[in-house]
Amino acid sequence: MSSSARARGRFVPYLLTLPGIGWLLLFFAIPMVTMFSVSLQEGSLEQGYRLTFHWANYSQAFGDSSTQAFRSLFYAAIVTAVTFAISYPMVYWIAFKAGRKKHLFLLLLLLPYFTPFLIRTLSWKFVLADTGIFLGPLKDWGLLDESFRLLATPLSVIAGITYNFLPFMALPLFVALDRLDPAMLEAARDLYSDRFSAFLKVTFPLSLPGVFAGSLLTFIPAVGDFIDAELLGNPSTTMIGNVIEREFTDSFNYPEGAALSFLLMAGILVGVALYARWLGTEELTG
Amino acid sequence: MGGKRSWFLGTYTGLAIAYLYIPVLVMIMFGFNDFAGRFNFEWRRPTLEHYRTLFDIPELTEALKNSLLIASVSTIVATVLGTMIALALTRHSFRGRSGLNLFIFLPMATPEIVLGVSLLAMFVTINMTRGFLTIVIAHIMFSISYVVVTVKARTSGLDQSLEEAARDLGAGPWTAFRTVTFPLILPGIAAASVLAFVLSIDDYVVTTFNAGATITLPLWIYGVSRFGVPAQVNVIGTLIFAIGVIYVAVMAFRISSEDARL
Numbered sequence: 355m356s357s358s359a360r361a362r363g364r365f366v367p368y369l370l371t372l373p374g375i376g377w378l379l380l381f382f383a384i385p386m387v388t389m390f391s392v393s394l395q396e397g398s399l400e401q402g403y404r405l406t407f408h409w410a411n412y413s414q415a416f417g418d419s420s421t422q423a424f425r426s427l428f429y430a431a432i433v434t435a436v437t438f439a440i441s442y443p444m445v446y447w448i449a450f451k452a453g454r455k456k457h458l459f460l461l462l463l464l465l466p467y468f469t470p471f472l473i474r475t476l477s478w479k480f481v482l483a484d485t486g487i488f489l490g491p492l493k494d495w496g497l498l499d500e501s502f503r504l505l506a507t508p509l510s511v512i513a514g515i516t517y518n519f520l521p522f523m524a525l526p527l528f529v530a531l532d533r534l535d536p537a538m539l540e541a542a543r544d545l546y547s548d549r550f551s552a553f554l555k556v557t558f559p560l561s562l563p564g565v566f567a568g569s570l571l572t573f574i575p576a577v578g579d580f581i582d583a584e585l586l587g588n589p590s591t592t593m594i595g596n597v598i599e600r601e602f603t604d605s606f607n608y609p610e611g612a613a614l615s616f617l618l619m620a621g622i623l624v625g626v627a628l629y630a631r632w633l634g635t636e637e638l639t640g
Numbered sequence: 641m642g643g644k645r646s647w648f649l650g651t652y653t654g655l656a657i658a659y660l661y662i663p664v665l666v667m668i669m670f671g672f673n674d675f676a677g678r679f680n681f682e683w684r685r686p687t688l689e690h691y692r693t694l695f696d697i698p699e700l701t702e703a704l705k706n707s708l709l710i711a712s713v714s715t716i717v718a719t720v721l722g723t724m725i726a727l728a729l730t731r732h733s734f735r736g737r738s739g740l741n742l743f744i745f746l747p748m749a750t751p752e753i754v755l756g757v758s759l760l761a762m763f764v765t766i767n768m769t770r771g772f773l774t775i776v777i778a779h780i781m782f783s784i785s786y787v788v789v790t791v792k793a794r795t796s797g798l799d800q801s802l803e804e805a806a807r808d809l810g811a812g813p814w815t816a817f818r819t820v821t822f823p824l825i826l827p828g829i830a831a832a833s834v835l836a837f838v839l840s841i842d843d844y845v846v847t848t849f850n851a852g853a854t855i856t857l858p859l860w861i862y863g864v865s866r867f868g869v870p871a872q873v874n875v876i877g878t879l880i881f882a883i884g885v886i887y888v889a890v891m892a893f894r895i896s897s898e899d900a901r902l
Contacts, residue, residue, distance in 0.1 A: 367732035371740065374721035374784050381781040382747050384756035392761045443766025444656045447649040450783075457895045459653070461888045466660045471842050471875040476869060477663035480681065487666070488783075520660070568857060570749070572787045578751025579645060581844060585865065595753045602757050603712070612761060615754045 365473040373628060378468070381519045394613035415613040423614075427621055429508070430576035433515045435571050437523040441568070445524050449531040450539075462530060467521050475514055475585050482510050482586070506588040514582035522571035530564020531557075566633055573629075574622055594618055664881060669734030671874030678868040690871040697872055702752055703860035704876065710772070710856060711840035714779035719833040722782070722787025723758050723825075729788070730795040748785045756849040763850065783836040790835055794828025835889070841880075 393411055398405040416423070448503050449458045466474070480486060482504045485493070494499040506551035534557065543549060568628065580595030601611030674687035695701045725744065729737060747755065759778055764772055798821065800809050806816035844858040851859060861873055 364734075367728040367734040367737075370724040370728035370732075374725040375740065375743070377721060377780060378743065378747065378784060379648070381759060381777055382750075382755070385755075385762040388762040388765050389758040392765070410892060414884075439692075440656060443649055444653045447646065449654045451646045451650060454896075459657075461891060462657055463660065465881075465884055465888050466664045467839070469664050469877050470858060470861075470880045472844055472858050472865075473667055473873060474663045476861070476865055477667045481662060481666055483681070486681075498719075517660075532736060555712070573753055578753045580753060598753055598757060599848075602760060608764070611757060615757055617748050618751060619754060 371496045373409065389524040389612045389615060392608050393616055395419045395609045397609075399606040399608075408609070411609045411613040412617065415610045416617060417613060418610070419594060419631050421430055422592050422597050423594045423617065423621060425591070426618075427625060429512055429515065430511055430573050431625075433576045434520065434523070434573045436512070436516050436522050437490035437572050438527075438565065438569065441520060441527055444525045447532075449528055450536075456466075456532075463524060471518065472581070475518065475581060478510075478514055478517065479505065479585055481515075493612075503588060508587075508591050510586040511583050511591045511593075514586040515576050515579055518579075519576055519584065522575070523568040526571060527561065527564045530567075534560055562633060566630070569629060570626060573625065577622055578618060600626060655683050668878045668881070670901050671871055671878050673790070673871065675686075675871065680869065680871050680874070691872055691877050694872055694875050697870060699855065700857075700860060700872060703855045703857045705842050706772070707852060707857040710775050710779060711837050714776050714783060714840045715833050715836040718780045718783035718787050719829060720838075722784045722832060723791050723829055725784070726788045726791035726795055729799070730798070744785050744788050746785075747782055747868075749790075750783070752843075752845040756846040760849040761847070770850050771854045774850045774852065775847055775856065777855060778850050779840040779843065782843075782846060786835050786839060787832040790832035791825065791828045793833075794825050799823060799899045 363491040391405055392403065393409075394405060394407045394409065396406045396408045444463070446464070448456050452459045481488060481490070484503050484505060486505075487499065489502065489504065493500055493502070504513075538560075539552070539557055542552040546552040546555060577593075578595050580593055580599050583591050583593045583596055598611050598614050598618070601607045601614065662739075669683070671690055672686045672688070673680055673683055674685045674689065676684065697810075725740075728734070729741065729744075749767050756778070759774070759781075761776055768774065798880065802819050802824070806820045807813070811819065842858065843856075844862060847856055848859060848862075857876070861869065864870070870886075
């Protein structure tokens with residue numbers, strides 16, 4: 355290779371990344387910086403906003419919506435735990451017991467998610483309705499009290515988010531379990547007297563990177579979700595996403611909405627850091 | 641092997657998968673319901689009427705067209721830009737590579753609502769009218785990272801010596817890439833573009849803040865959901881699901897024929 359060709363080769367990775375990274379800088383990074391500036395502005399939509407480094411927007415935003423913020427973190431934590439509890443046994447069976455059909459089962463698990471998100475959620479609204487196809491007959495037969503309801507309760511919101519984000523938990527879990535060496539798991543079974551302690555001591559710790567990845571991929575969108583709370587909830591299940599949405603589209607209080615967005619991300623960062631510590635970072639990196 | 645235990649787990653898996661299909665089956669069923677009045681809530685009798693009148697709601701047809709066009713444009717652009725980044729990340733070592741890996745991860749780790757409102761804040765600040773163009777811009781933005789990750793999963797497992805062999809046999813760098821590497825990573829690129837398309841056509845959250853007067857399919861459905869969703873929406877959902885079934889069937893067939901070859 356001539357030296358000029360090699361010099362040209364050095365620029366290849368930069369030329370390849372430039373357009374895509376440029377796009378992300380323009381439409382992801384700069385908007386974030388802009389929103390940070392907006393979060394420190396004062397004024398009104400009519401008179402315009404001015405940058406006055408008004409940090410009070412943050413305390414104001416937190417004071418106004420700390421209930422919704424903590425509720426969102428709480429719901430998202432439950433959703434993460436429930437998606438994990440539902441997915442792990444299922445994905446375990448697919449990875450280890452489904453044999454050559456395992457990819458087919460995995461595709462069957464993902465297939466419902468081809469249906470548009472909103473249609474799926476509206477369909478749940480219909481299924482969970484007070485006199486819908488499930489509760490209706492149960493009430494007619496006298497098995498449930500007439501006043502019993504699922505829709506517009508915290509339960510229906512959590513159930514909706516759980517359903518919608520389940521694949522984000524299941525896929526990383528599958529990847530982590532599928533990678534494990536069967537010979538090693540067999541050795542573990544020889545080593546420990548019963549299968550359950552072999553699972554607890556070997557299989558589960560080895561799948562922790564998948565548990566961590568799945569939890570993040572579920573928890574982050576779950577905290578910010580507002581569609582499930584909007585369609586399946588009631589005013590007392592409002593989440594932080596609903597508040598942010600209203601600040602930007604109803605009350606046009608951009609600075610407070612922007613401040614809330616950054617508080618949301620800070621909350622997620624703290625949550626993820628605590629979780630990583632709880633799971634044990636050593637096991638994840640080692 | 642612990643037959644009893646895996647039988648129990650297998651049954652559980654079957655039930656769990658069945659649960660995932662509950663809303664899908666309800667959606668399909670009520671697309672065939674000959675309902676009376678405004679709300680499609682009670683099963684009466686089967687009909688194909690809603691399939692026949694699928695395109696009889698002009699606003700819905702318009703929204704569907706917009707969504708398909710937006711998804712096509714953003715898929716093409718995001719797939720090209722994302723694949724180029726994935727190639728650079730796996731085939732070259734250069735300064736700033738690990739920083740770049742982290743930067744690519746950030747949009748995926750940001751809640752959608754934050755992506756949506758920050759773009760809105762910027763478009764308002766620079767006084768840019770929101771509409772078709774801003775939706776496409778936003779969809780390309782949130783798809784790029786997913787394309788990079790999907791294509792990278794394919795390129796990083798690739799044996800570089802294959803391309804080197806082609807170079808040794810006298811192929812130029814471009815020819816070696818085009819005839820050896822590109823066909824090998826094509827399945828990854830195809831999977832990435834399917835993902836980008838699904839992400840775009842399904843997006844409500846980012847779109848709602850940046851759509852202006854343009855209506856997409858999810859925006860339209862959300863708008864009518866308060867007043868009763870027409871059965872044509874069930875039909876569109878069913879057709880999209882059917883495309884998914886075909887896709888999965890093709891994938892399953894490819895997997896089983898690969899198995900047979902091994």
